[in-house]
Amino acid sequence: MTAATTIATGSPPDLDAFREQARAWLREHAPAPSPVTDIEAARAFQAALYDAGFAGITWPQDVGGRGLSTAYQQAFSDEEAEYELPTYPFTIGMGMCGPTVNDLGTPEQRTRYLPRLLRGEDIWCQLFSEPGAGSDVASLQTRAVLDGDSWVVDGQKVWTTNAQWADFGALLARTDPDRPKHSGLTMFVVDMHAPGVTVRPLKDMSGRAPFNEIYFDSVRIPADAVIGEVNGGWHAAVTMLGHERVSIGSRRRPKTNPLDFTAIAALAQRLGVSGEPATRERLAELYARERVLELFNVRLRQEAAAGIAPGARGSVAKLAGSMLARLAVDTVGEIAGPEIVAWDPEDTTGAAVALGINSTPSSSIAGGTNEIQRGIIGERVLGLPKEPSVDKGVPFRELKVGTQK
Template sequence: MSDVATYREELRAWLRDHAPAPGPATDIAAAKAFQAALCEAGYAGITWPREVGGQGLGPEYQQVYSDEAAEYELPVYPFLIGMGMCGPTLNDLGTPEQRSRYLPPLLRGDEIWCQLFSEPGAGSDVASLQTRAVRADDGWVVDGQKVWTTNAQWADYGALLARTDPDRPKHSGLTMFVIDMHAPGVTVRPLKDMSGRAPFNEITFDSVRLPADAVVGEVNGGWHAAVTMLGHERVTIGSRRTAKTNPLDYAAVHALARDLGVDVEPEVRALLAELYARERVLELFNVRVRQETAAGLPPGARGSVGKLAGAMLSRFAVDVVGEVAGPAAAGWDDERGDALAVAVTSSPSSGIAGGTNEIQRGIIGERILGLPKEPAVDRGVPFRELKVGTQR
């Protein structure tokens, strides 16, 4: 029996004994307890370096975990940003002190992270952000606003992208910081989506003080740090295996069609076959990306391929559900809730979060297909000379 096969059997047995019953994503105590149990059992940070508390294993072990975990609805959502985006970026660019301070508590489930990039006037064009970080005697002072921030209502720390030099062009005057989300001057307000949930937040910073060692990477090198994190983000979003309980998963949609007695109709069978094929192709693509990343090849623009394919798959699954269930697909019951209706109404966000589909197509066209760059009149122009909203 190979090591990977043994690992699978042991993990399968551990999940069978320790996976909790499905519960609300807002149960932070349950999420932290399960993350701590994962870490203690050696299933957190599977490919992360051992010196920061990871397991130092290859991508084939991470794939085994993804396969087996998909059989359950595990309470890991609050740690998605930290484990998939902020943590890997600190692994890449953080100082030894930052790595030893922030990564072990993240793996243990002690601390939750969020990503602070988007602003009301800087979504797809995040380099147009206006949140400012100004040098102070002992560090930095931050003023500004962020929006559409996932998990900020629970976060202990965030990866903040702020403008530190408005006299540079917009891409070269940015810096990434670690920010304490409980610091004086940080205000978090929830934002509801059309499903009635509040997964996003608006955050304001009013003279928030940061220490000098809060910088991730280089001062005014924040665009490189942002691109690094966005690469991890797109791989995370694109490659994330949904639980078998996800109502837009092929197995769930097929079961719905069977329960409604429409799985025998040729048109429905063709749609189900295409849904299965799209899921499988995306899964195999992401396995390859993880293997190449572990071999030292950064995901780069390939992360945009997976992210775009995942967003398109989500929308296609909604179309299939609409054909299978008709208007009932979006039916809502306030007392019992409806997972299918939530999934359907939340689906449009898949083409926006982490960069719109249009942005992903532009990245793929320019960086993979070698197409000419789109014309831009703001390249090389100091940010303070651009008419971007109301300059602070």
């Protein structure tokens, strides 16, 4: 029996004691930051995190979580912000796929997949976007056809984060082209090592390859791999997108990140401009926005723990997080001046800032563009009139989408 299981079956620990335990454990076990992801080291750290009782803090106990309140998760998040932990490969699984399987999966799926995810044994990716279906996910053309006791999948996905490491993916595919585009979709668990799955990296302007394009060539998926209901994939997709937007919006940079408020304030002090009125004003705005977003996400997590789904408000968190990232880049650019493009080659901070600047534009695209988020907020949160839908009720095969006729 692991330490996590032992702790989970007892009474909730004192919050202050829990925070001190987390602080002490991280001080002893958090590894030094590394520019290269060592996937086996990441798996080992996730396993250690689980054994110590700090993985799946709010997840149900029957799948290996601790079943604690969001206050405990917030306490651990506060402490881990002091470090740059090697948990990036698990962000999609922990923040998006795992919660969706927990919400919609069968008891067998929950017990099969979720404990392994928490222990770092499996890495997950999300397989939604396609070359012709980005923001309009419902227009996807990847097909899944039932053949005996399995589904056969053919198609392509793109912009898939962490697919180069993934063991499993949450795949959205079209299972009935005679239905309208939103109602003929199904979500599956797909083995990323199955025959017919090809993963190819895509480099972004930072020089890294965080994204991938995936090809499915007659990939067979067992019938029991459906998440939710056959042809009920849009509901599953909306559920996952809700988790995704909260996850992206609530993701905190470690304080060592050069685009975190603490690091930017230290940079202003080092350059001798921290006392200038314009700098103080920008730093105050950045701090206020960081704090407001943090408190908003605490509220969403508390409500989720009480059984209240974030729904469209997840788009508020996602949009605010994207805008905060842009503000951080603008602020550090104004403070650093020419150093932003001409740093000392031995200055790792300058290189990290440049990487952050090149990576930040993706925050306004990943998980749905800022424009899409504003539309969702306007219609579903503020109750503004919806945009007209010209394809509502039309069978997908009758729509002129890509090669579909």
